[in-house]
Amino acid sequence: MEISEIGEFGLIDRITRDMPLRQPSTRKAVGDDAAIINYGPDRDTLVSTDLLVEGIHFDLTYVPLKHLGYKSIVVNLSDICAMNGTPRQVTVGLAVSSRFTVEHIEQLYAGMRLACEVYGVDLVGGDTTSSRSGLVIAVTVIGDCPADKAVRRSGAHDTDLICVSGDLGAAYMGLQLLEREKVASAGQKDFVPRFEGKEYLVERQLKPEARADIVALLAREGIEPTSMIDVSDGLSSELLHICKASDCGCRVYEERIPIDYQTAVMAEEIGMNLVTAALNGGEDYELLFTVPLHMHDKVSSLDGVHVIGHITKPELGCALVTRDGNEMQLRAQGFNHMAPAENSATAAPADPHNEETAK
Amino acid sequence: MEISEIGEFGLIDRITRDMPLRQPSTRKAVGDDAAIINYGPDRDTLVSTDLLVEGIHFDLTYVPLKHLGYKSIVVNLSDICAMNGTPRQVTVGLAVSSRFTVEHIEQLYAGMRLACEVYGVDLVGGDTTSSRSGLVIAVTVIGDCPADKAVRRSGAHDTDLICVSGDLGAAYMGLQLLEREKVASAGQKDFVPRFEGKEYLVERQLKPEARADIVALLAREGIEPTSMIDVSDGLSSELLHICKASDCGCRVYEERIPIDYQTAVMAEEIGMNLVTAALNGGEDYELLFTVPLHMHDKVSSLDGVHVIGHITKPELGCALVTRDGNEMQLRAQGFNHMAPAENSATAAPADPHNEETAK
Numbered sequence: 001m002e003i004s005e006i007g008e009f010g011l012i013d014r015i016t017r018d019m020p021l022r023q024p025s026t027r028k029a030v031g032d033d034a035a036i037i038n039y040g041p042d043r044d045t046l047v048s049t050d051l052l053v054e055g056i057h058f059d060l061t062y063v064p065l066k067h068l069g070y071k072s073i074v075v076n077l078s079d080i081c082a083m084n085g086t087p088r089q090v091t092v093g094l095a096v097s098s099r100f101t102v103e104h105i106e107q108l109y110a111g112m113r114l115a116c117e118v119y120g121v122d123l124v125g126g127d128t129t130s131s132r133s134g135l136v137i138a139v140t141v142i143g144d145c146p147a148d149k150a151v152r153r154s155g156a157h158d159t160d161l162i163c164v165s166g167d168l169g170a171a172y173m174g175l176q177l178l179e180r181e182k183v184a185s186a187g188q189k190d191f192v193p194r195f196e197g198k199e200y201l202v203e204r205q206l207k208p209e210a211r212a213d214i215v216a217l218l219a220r221e222g223i224e225p226t227s228m229i230d231v232s233d234g235l236s237s238e239l240l241h242i243c244k245a246s247d248c249g250c251r252v253y254e255e256r257i258p259i260d261y262q263t264a265v266m267a268e269e270i271g272m273n274l275v276t277a278a279l280n281g282g283e284d285y286e287l288l289f290t291v292p293l294h295m296h297d298k299v300s301s302l303d304g305v306h307v308i309g310h311i312t313k314p315e316l317g318c319a320l321v322t323r324d325g326n327e328m329q330l331r332a333q334g335f336n337h338m339a340p341a342e343n344s345a346t347a348a349p350a351d352p353h354n355e356e357t358a359k
Numbered sequence: 360m361e362i363s364e365i366g367e368f369g370l371i372d373r374i375t376r377d378m379p380l381r382q383p384s385t386r387k388a389v390g391d392d393a394a395i396i397n398y399g400p401d402r403d404t405l406v407s408t409d410l411l412v413e414g415i416h417f418d419l420t421y422v423p424l425k426h427l428g429y430k431s432i433v434v435n436l437s438d439i440c441a442m443n444g445t446p447r448q449v450t451v452g453l454a455v456s457s458r459f460t461v462e463h464i465e466q467l468y469a470g471m472r473l474a475c476e477v478y479g480v481d482l483v484g485g486d487t488t489s490s491r492s493g494l495v496i497a498v499t500v501i502g503d504c505p506a507d508k509a510v511r512r513s514g515a516h517d518t519d520l521i522c523v524s525g526d527l528g529a530a531y532m533g534l535q536l537l538e539r540e541k542v543a544s545a546g547q548k549d550f551v552p553r554f555e556g557k558e559y560l561v562e563r564q565l566k567p568e569a570r571a572d573i574v575a576l577l578a579r580e581g582i583e584p585t586s587m588i589d590v591s592d593g594l595s596s597e598l599l600h601i602c603k604a605s606d607c608g609c610r611v612y613e614e615r616i617p618i619d620y621q622t623a624v625m626a627e628e629i630g631m632n633l634v635t636a637a638l639n640g641g642e643d644y645e646l647l648f649t650v651p652l653h654m655h656d657k658v659s660s661l662d663g664v665h666v667i668g669h670i671t672k673p674e675l676g677c678a679l680v681t682r683d684g685n686e687m688q689l690r691a692q693g694f695n696h697m698a699p700a701e702n703s704a705t706a707a708p709a710d711p712h713n714e715e716t717a718k
Contacts, residue, residue, distance in 0.1 A: 001460055001461040001462065002457075002460060002461070003455065003457070003459065003460065003461055003464065004457070005461075006461060008487050008488065011461060011464060011487055012485075012487055014461065014465065015464060015465060015468040016482070019472070019481075019482055020476075021481045022475075022479045022480070022481055023447050023448060023479070023480065023481045025447055025448075026447075026448060026481040026483055028483075030482070030483065030484055030485070034484065035448065035450065035483035035484040037447070037448060037483065037501065039398055039399060039402055039404060039503060040398060040399030040400075040401070040402070041399075042399070043398055043399070045398060045404065045501075047448070047450060047483065047484060047499075047501060048450075048484060049450040049451075049452050049484060049485060049486055049497070049499055050452065050486045051452040051453070051454050051486045051488050051495070051497055053454045053488055053489065053490050053491070053495070054491070055491040056454075056488060056489045056490065056491065057488070088382045088384055088385075088396070089382060089384075089385060089394065089396060089406070091394065091406060091407075091408040091499060092408075093408050093409065093410040093497050094410070095410050095412045095415075095495060096362065098361075098362070098363070100362065101360055101361060101362065102360040102361070102362055102364075102365060102370060102373065103360065105362065105370060105374060106373065106374060109374040113378070116381075117379075117381075120381045120382070121381070121382065122380045122381055122382045122385040123375070123378055123389070124385055124387075124389065124394035124396065124406065125389055125393065125394040125406060125407060125408060126371075126389065126408060127408055127409045127410045128367050128370055128371055129367065129410050129412055129415060129416070130412065130415045131412050131415065131495070132412070132413070132414040132415065132492065132493060133491065133492045133493075134491060134492075136410070136412070136454060136490070136495050136497075138408070138410055138452050138495075138497035140406075140408055140450060140499040142396065142404075142406060142501075144398060
């Protein structure tokens with residue numbers, strides 16, 4: 001069976017099915033943004049790992065190595081933030097082919113160091129080896145949170161409010177822009193890419209940030225989300241993750257999805273549906289979370305947080321309510337690097353818990 | 360500058376130089392078998408990560424995927440054992456090209472599951488993605504030990520005894536055997552490889568074990584090593600790591616290095632110096648450790664542990680004492696996948712702390 005037939009999430013489902021757990025310290029294994037481990041009475045340890053592969057996750061034609069280093073750390077820190085935790089340490093594994101020089105690797109590490117500095121985390125270990133082709137970066141992050149306080153995907157309840165930080169779709173539009181300029185530059189010497197008026201999109205794609213500030217803000221305001229996930233694969237995909245894990249449905253309102261002006265301009269330019277970009281564009285690394293309904297006023301007043309919908313009973317399914325009041329079933333197209341090609345429809349009358357990709 | 364000019368350890372030295380640490384919980388970062396993190400009063404957390412790359416670390420022509428899965432977990436567990444700790448959890452990152460099917464990945468995971476079962480550790484997370492070519496496996500292991508009891512590379516003192524578990528060189532000879540049979544099989548249908556009488560070598564290469572049993576044995580006997588490392592890159596390389604980290608020299612005795620009969624037969628067959636194989640053959644995953652001199656009788660009586668030499672003052676350098684009483688300076692050729700080619704001499708009149716590869 002080809003892996004593309006079942007996609008990344010299908011593959012993970014298969015290989016981790018009935019995985020027995022033997023250590024009393026393991027509180028939550030596969031299936032959330034990070035694993036939860038308990039080694040002491042006060043704190044839980046959180047662990048998450050990510051691989052970034054050249055040609056799949058990044059294109060060195062337009063991604064500077066320093067930015068790549070920064071991003072490779074940040075996307076992992078984001079997984080700890082998505083558990084409402086604090087990242088503490090990272091390890092870095094690198095496989096590099098012979099076309100990379102010492103100076104290249106130093107640039108990559110300069111970005112990693114900068115990310116460690118900005119987020120106050122320590123690089124504590126790693127492994128460096130050769131590869132036959134291209135660059136592979138494996139980052140593992142360790143963090144913590146007060147014992148039993150990690151926010152999972154599974155805690156959302158009927159009537160909870162759905163909130164998202166920042167804005168969505170900009171990182172995806174940044175990728176479209178970079179790809180467009182790459183095509184335009186082909187064979188041209190001294191090519192100058194046209195990024196004027198779209199600097200935000202480029203920054204969102206090349207230098208994303210983990211929303212540790214939102215985690216801190218929620219703590220200051222005494223808000224404990226009932227569920228949380230980071231938006232790495234697109235809003236639709238993440239909403240379906242939460243709804244599947246929490247056994248519930250949801251309604252999100254098109255008009256409430258926060259979208260930056262530059263994102264809208266770029267979508268217009270390339271003739272792409274703006275909602276499609278916001279629902280399925282990946283790599284925003286914003287936090288998507290739910291809070292009890294009674295927190296409406298409190299959460300609505302937070303800077304940089306938007307209430308975009310609410311949780312429903314599971315039988316109502318997962319849908320987007322469009323500006324004209326229609327409901328469109330949510331499907332996970334997302335940013336799944338192994339997704340089957342036929343899964344590329346944005347929204348379709350399908351099962352709300354699309355078994356192929358939502359988990 | 361080409362990476363091959365400075366090698367893996369040189370590269371790691373450069374990129375981790377002056378790496379500031381910000382988290383009070385970070386006790387030891389880069390430079391040992393595992394990082395040491397403290398989250399509570401009683402236990403320290405140990406973290407180690409490894410990348411295995413197709414074509415560099417393994418050849419799927421003769422490595423069954425299940426064995427590869429088993430080995431990829433075990434080599435990481437070995438790093439926690441090398442700190443005198445207990446492995447608890449692992450995460451697995453996989454990058455797979457399109458030539459791998461779901462069934463292939465299930466075989467790989469069957470080996471990983473088996474290793475988790477044998478060593479009682481939990482697989483708690485991971486990441487699965489595409490690669491453009493070949494298979495990359497990134498494993499991170501988390502373990503623990505009593506607070507401040509992790510055994511580092513840096514604690515060896517003058518007159519300490521040098522001990523090693525099991526025997527050395529067999530995994531390397533297993534690799535030579537597998538390579539020989541691969542060459543012999545080229546273009547032949549129904550080729551049957553000749554492994555009779557050499558089953559141990561094949562097993563040592565394809566299905567190594569982490570010496571958690573030795574860690575348990577030392578604990579039972581009340582023996583706290585002053586320093587420890589696992590033999591992944593070869594005895595010479597590991598001895599130099601300990602001597603550099605501990606600022607000391609060493610003498611090991613050729614006649615005391617434990618070598619299996621099958622290893623000796625194979626070395627004879629391929630015309631390779633047996634001591635070279637034992638000093639520089641990697642992937643044995645035995646434990647190399649030092650204990651105070653007064654423990655001589657106790658450690659000598661342990662099953663499966665051999666005293667092979669002793670630590671000296673640093674000015675005496677690191678040397679092998681041959682059967683005829685000569686001294687040969689130790690050099691780290693080891694199993695360094697990025698080592699410069701000219702570094703392939705076994706032993707040479709060089710600086711005992713070869714800056715290029717020993718760290």
